[in-house]
Amino acid sequence: MDKFDTIDKKLLFLLQSDCKWTTKAYAKKLNLSTTAVYERIKRLEKQGVIEKYVALVDKKKVAKAFTVLCHIKLVRHSREYVVQFERDVLKLEEVAECYHVSGDYDYIIKVHVRDMDDYRDFMISKLTALDHIGSTQSMFAIKEVKCSTKVVV
Amino acid sequence: MDKFDTIDKKLLFLLQSDCKWTTKAYAKKLNLSTTAVYERIKRLEKQGVIEKYVALVDKKKVAKAFTVLCHIKLVRHSREYVVQFERDVLKLEEVAECYHVSGDYDYIIKVHVRDMDDYRDFMISKLTALDHIGSTQSMFAIKEVKCSTKVVV
DNA sequence: CGTGAAAACACTAATGC
């Protein structure tokens, strides 16, 4: 599909680390001219390789540092059930990620809340209130050992 | 710790959605002046609420669209084993996230690789090559239903 | 929190290597 040379890879690494440098700064780091870097960035954006630029928030500072990974089984696996569950889960703001997985469970979701009480509220009034939920199994993150948004190309 | 008013919350939402608008654009959206928004952003950065700004890359476009969630148990839970495992796992570039969790398993990691063959290589030569790994159980993501970096304040 | 002004930067374009 797309091919990336060494400079592209380094540039993507830098942009995934911090996207607020000036073009000049990336250029200096990469031993290139600003125009060369500028054009590479624009190309990567145009190709859709760079999806978007976002701010990352410190979860502790906004009182959402309680992270829970939750395994979910649906009562049945009909198309209708799957479609509705996936549509519903998108609307839950506490759910940062949701994967449909193979294996013993159907879904794994990652939830950010304030504390255990908050999680209890989330479970009772939001998650298990969804249709078609069979069972859930929560795993509480004792520690975030690594939490990166980087993809190494 | 920190308190946020409605404008802070809206601003954090916008910045977590797209951090490349001009201050003017956020100001217009929030019905404020550019300086007011400018100072709020600077304050949020200084307080560490905004950790950093990063580019998000389309995993499909860089051939890392095969996502695996893997449960890991260590052979023992001594301090030494835990510390070393956590130090080692940080170095694995394929591992985007790693949580130390309560429950049946010790760790859950999220891995991005190209395909099943790549994952096999990762398992054999990197993951299970780590010391103290007891058992692993891989769950392949059939679908990424939701994958957000946003924390709703 | 707003106004206004200077400095810094993004962006475009043209030339030549």
Next chain:
DNA sequence: GCATTAGTGTTTTCACG
């Protein structure tokens, strides 16, 4: 594909009201 230069318009940044 990259360096360099030059030029315009926008944006950031900050002292001051």
